[in-house]
Amino acid sequence: MIPVTDTIALRDDELVFDFVRASGPGGQNVNKVATAVQLRFDAAGSPSLPDEMRARLLRLAGRRATDDGVIVIDARRFRTQERNRQDAVDRLVKLIARAAERPKPRRRTRPTAASRQRRVDGKKRRGALKRQRGEKPRLDD
Numbered sequence: 001m002i003p004v005t006d007t008i009a010l011r012d013d014e015l016v017f018d019f020v021r022a023s024g025p026g027g028q029n030v031n032k033v034a035t036a037v038q039l040r041f042d043a044a045g046s047p048s049l050p051d052e053m054r055a056r057l058l059r060l061a062g063r064r065a066t067d068d069g070v071i072v073i074d075a076r077r078f079r080t081q082e083r084n085r086q087d088a089v090d091r092l093v094k095l096i097a098r099a100a101e102r103p104k105p106r107r108r109t110r111p112t113a114a115s116r117q118r119r120v121d122g123k124k125r126r127g128a129l130k131r132q133r134g135e136k137p138r139l140d141d
Contacts, residue, residue, distance in 0.1 A: 002015075002089060002093065004093050004096045004097055004100065005097060005100050008048060008049070008053075008096070008100060009048065010041075010046070010048050010093075010096075011048065014041060014042065014046055014048065015039060015040070015041055015089070015092075016039070016040040016041075017037055017038070017039055017040075017085060017088075018037070018038040018040070019034040019035070019036065019037060019038075019081055020034050020036045020037075020038060021033075021034050021035075021036065022034075022035050022036035022076040022084075023076070033081075034081070035076070035078070035079060035080060035081050035084055036074065036075065036076035036084060037074070037075045037076070037081065037084040037085050037087075037088045038072060038073070038074055038075075038088075039072070039073040039074075039075065039085075039088035039089065039092060040070055040071070040072055041070065041071045041073075041092055042068075042069065042070050042071075043057050043058055043061070043065065043069050043070065043071050044058070044068060044069020044070070045069065049096075053096075053099050053100055054069075056099040056103075057071070057095065057096060057099035058071075060095060060098055060099050061095060071092065071095070073088045073091050073092055074088075075087040075088035075091065
């Protein structure tokens with residue numbers, strides 16, 4: 001079990017790891033050893049997640065989520081499989097924890113009378129400046 005929040009934990013069998021060759025530094029090791037990790041988590045079919053949280057998670061995942069609701073995380077930051085695997089799990093847990101937070105509902109507000117007055121005053125000042133720019137100088141001789 002991988003704990004995410006106090007009430008949510010992921011089962012180990014819900015995560016699928018694929019190991020692929022990583023690009024970047026590492027010398028000959030990079031050509032021989034599959035150290036990069038591709039983590040797949042089926043968010044759409046996971047029994048661990050409540051429905052409203054699942055929708056938030058898929059929205060937060062963005063392009064990391066497939067059309068089938070599978071979240072794919074690539075981890076290739078480190079030179080060992082173990083560290084990349086842990087990095088991928090940590091990133092998934094962080095993403096799910098963000099989705100677990102309920103967004104604060106927006107409360108409609110009205111602008112105060114003073115703020116409306118400031119806005120109008122600013123518009124009048126700007127209009128006066130533009131009017132002044134267009135006036136021709138008078139030659140009263």
